[in-house]
Amino acid sequence: MAHDGDIDPSRRIDEELWAYTSAEINRLVQEHLHQPEQPAVPHPIHHRVVVPRDHQRLFDDYFAEEPWIGESFLWRRFRMQRPLFLRIVSALEARYKYFRFREDASGRLGHSPIQKCTAAIRQLAYGGAIDMLDEYLHIGETTVR
Template sequence: MTSGSGACGSGGDVDARRRINEELRAYTSAEINRLIQEHLQQSVVPRPIHHRALAPRDHVIAHQRLFDDYFAEQQRFGENFFRRRFRMHQPLFMSIMNALERRYKYFRFREDASGRPGYTPIQKCTAAIRQLAHGGVADMFNEYLNIGETTARECVRYFCTGVIHIFGDRYLRKSIPEHCQALMDMHGFTTC
């Protein structure tokens, strides 16, 4: 009788455990679903979403204006204006721009992520060279080139890095005393 009642007792324990586990699972599942639904119904964002302010810039029109002014067959401004504004002759500008465009992806024309046309190599090199030639602030050509301040700074940084890497071995060599003396003599400096 003991063994018989013991078998029935252990079967009842298993049933009780199973019932408790099922009730616990049902309660836990219901509580999890309630919390999920409550969270989904909340429209509160944990932090404000800041959208980047975009200034409408038409890169194509700006490129066409720049091209018509300085690079077209019948350019609006002549070689003298180009020389004054860029502090170099147009063929030198074009050779630097072509070398940068061939070597660096940054100076190639491409579209941005939304499919809008980006800046042309002429626009990027113009922004860099005119900043370096005139020592102005980064956004001084915003109205003419339609290039923002950040992009203009990037143009200068990539331009300088590119010119150093491409032309450094040929043109940026260390000076020797004879060259320094020749330059000083050429400009009328006297040595003590």
């Protein structure tokens, strides 16, 4: 039988570390088992704010046959004419699922492709804060992001 002096020092350290760690784990488990049960603290309930999805106003202002605001305002806002903007919307809608009209988990109709593209283009053009788009476009901050 080998004596303690015959064991490799690194192996001896490993064995001592293993023994100490096992003893400490057992002590912590026993300590936890003998503690009285703590009452569960209820988590606060957070209600989501629902942003009304009024895509008709944006469409009527800029993209209807006879827009309420007019072609010159569309040019000033986006630096492009309506046909080009609508081609961009169509291309994004065809290529990316995100830009399509869909229902959300509750069955409500989501944001229109025009709303999503308008938010993306305005954010790229003006570089403003994300929440500046929610008032007019009626899009929540997470959707704009």
